[in-house]
Amino acid sequence: MKTIITLTGRNNVTLKAIEQRDLEDMAILANDPAIAANLRDSFPSPYSLKDAEDFLALIQQGKVNHAWGIYVNDKIAGVITLTPQDDIYRHSTEIGYWLGAPYYGKGIMTEAVSLLTEYAFREMNVHRIYAGVFAYNEASKKVLLKNGYHLEAVKIKAIIKNGILHDEHLMVKML
Template identity: 40%
Template sequence: MKIPLGDFYIRSFEHSDKDSLVKYANNTNVSKNLRDRFPSPYKDSDAEEWLMFACNQNPELSFAIASNKELIGGIGIVPQEDINKYSVEIGYWLAESFWGKGIATAALSELTKYTFNNFNFNRIFASVFEGNRSSERVLQKAGFKKEATLRKAVYKREHFLDQYVYSILREECLIIK
């Protein structure tokens, strides 16, 4: 799978992404805004484990954000279960040297459309930690609406933080197209 984003694109992960994955993911400015299951420090073994998982997904739900030269981030969806089976969580990260260029917004917008066009989900949501205003702006620019504040729900780096939930519905995405 390959979705163009101007000078960048969303594509399938490849085992050859290991070096750039370690290079860009091993950054506390990136990991501080992600869940603890995203390792920090990010080692070769973490990249190998992730790539083994991502390259063997069926259906494919995790993707690389890349330039023509290398991986510069990741984006993916996690389907929910039971009564939430028509909802999917979306998450993303981008190498710090590529922040502020509209890449995350473009990737989020395109994967949102891809998800609604290729799966039967009604709602896509994302969670953002308190203080991550850049990610909030990315979600807002991609048409997501803030729907909840989970007060002091996150424990990250020895602090309790609010967690903000943003979402977009299938019908709203059709309007944005």
């Protein structure tokens, strides 16, 4: 298991390793169809305590190496990840995240993305961070734009969610 460094920001936002004691709260937050609607189908919906336990097991087994819990006042509020790419894309990493509904509209995700973007450029030897955002997910696009990401491309009908084709916005920040 890779050690996850704790990152502390403003507004009582901290990114740190997900702890066993937080899995029940994480499962309650993640069991929101609105979260799953903006994530890949591999994100379970409904989301159970067992799903949270399975995710933590993947981290502990080293199968997910760059995952942080987003904590506000020491309570888990969401999850943020980096997925380093390989081969000719090894200078890039993908950022992904979700936040529980009680924490919306408070600048928490903007702060979390800022912390992790700075960390990735500083510590992971990457030159490019990207996110694929469902075209209808305006909140996620705003978070990335506030952090200096830009729209690099619109991938037309690139994703299918709940049987419907959608465009994907490729948001990028480079060193």
